Amino acid sequence: AQRVTQPEKLLSVFKGAPVELKCNYSYSGSPELFWYVQYSRQRLQLLLRHISRESIKGFTADLNKGETSFHLKKPFAQEEDSAMYYCARMIKAAGNKLTFGGGTRVLVKP
Amino acid sequence: GAVVSQHPSWVICKSGTSVKIECRSLDFQATTMFWYRQFPKQSLMLMATSNEGSKATYEQGVEKDKFLINHASLTLSTLTVTSAHPEDSSFYICSADVGDFRAFFGQGTRLTVV
Numbered sequence A: 001a002q003r004v005t006q007p008e009k010l011l012s013v014f015k016g017a018p019v020e021l022k023c024n025y026s027y028s029g030s031p032e033l034f035w036y037v038q039y040s041r042q043r044l045q046l047l048l049r050h051i052s053r054e055s056i057k058g059f060t061a062d063l064n065k066g067e068t069s070f071h072l073k074k075p076f077a078q079e080e081d082s083a084m085y086y087c088a089r090m091i092k093a094a095g096n097k098l099t100f101g102g103g104t105r106v107l108v109k110p
Numbered sequence B: 001g002a003v004v005s006q007h008p009s010w011v012i013c014k015s016g017t018s019v020k021i022e023c024r025s026l027d028f029q030a031t032t033m034f035w036y037r038q039f040p041k042q043s044l045m046l047m048a049t050s051n052e053g054s055k056a057t058y059e060q061g062v063e064k065d066k067f068l069i070n071h072a073s074l075t076l077s078t079l080t081v082t083s084a085h086p087e088d089s090s091f092y093i094c095s096a097d098v099g100d101f102r103a104f105f106g107q108g109t110r111l112t113v114v
Helices: none
Strands: A010-014 A019-021 A032-038 A045-049 A060-064 A069-074 A083-091 A097-100 A104-109 B004-007 B010-013 B019-025 B032-038 B044-051 B067-073 B076-081 B090-097 B103-105 B109-113
Touching: A010 A019, A019 A104, A032 A060, A032 A069, A045 B103, A069 A083, A097 B044, B004 B090, B010 B019, B019 B032, B019 B090, B019 B109, B032 B067, B032 B076, B044 B067, B044 B076, B076 B090
Parallel strands: A010 A104, B010 B109
Antiparallel strands: A019 A069, A032 A045, A032 A083, A060 A069, A083 A097, A083 A104, B004 B019, B019 B076, B032 B044, B032 B090, B067 B076, B090 B103, B090 B109
């Protein structure tokens, strides 16, 4: 089945420590990959997408087609990074539908 | 950024009744909107793709007669849960693309069927 896998349900790190959220996807073609974030009591919002190759709020993610991974990284986590993070894949040929991973809750402790 | 608004944010209804949830794109037009369902502590599961002026496309396992979708204008899609049962209680979320593969999400609607 076509899917997006986030193996960690919870990541707990101290402020200033690096954080890496893993994401693996299954698709033989060229998908569009995204990371979405949901802060407490807020709606889901786009954090970054692979096509932009940008760094948002200190986060970066590199698409590795060989490993079919799109891990999200931040070298120095901040308390305000505590949130739910979802990796998502879009296949344009499938009507731009998003398939979400199970989500990883990040808790940054002071 | 683009704003997608859902109404209501929460609703409680009796078993057997129907409830309508609205999804509006406030500052852009959306020919396609998406409806998701999210159970507690689980991820979003796509239910259907709402297409302006045509029939919705449902994902496998989603009952089209139970979850009626209407996309009558470029800024409004509605999801009607018909003959609701307690197992339909969930968090329903809609999204719309702004045209460059960026999806904007509504705040969600929590449905409780009693």
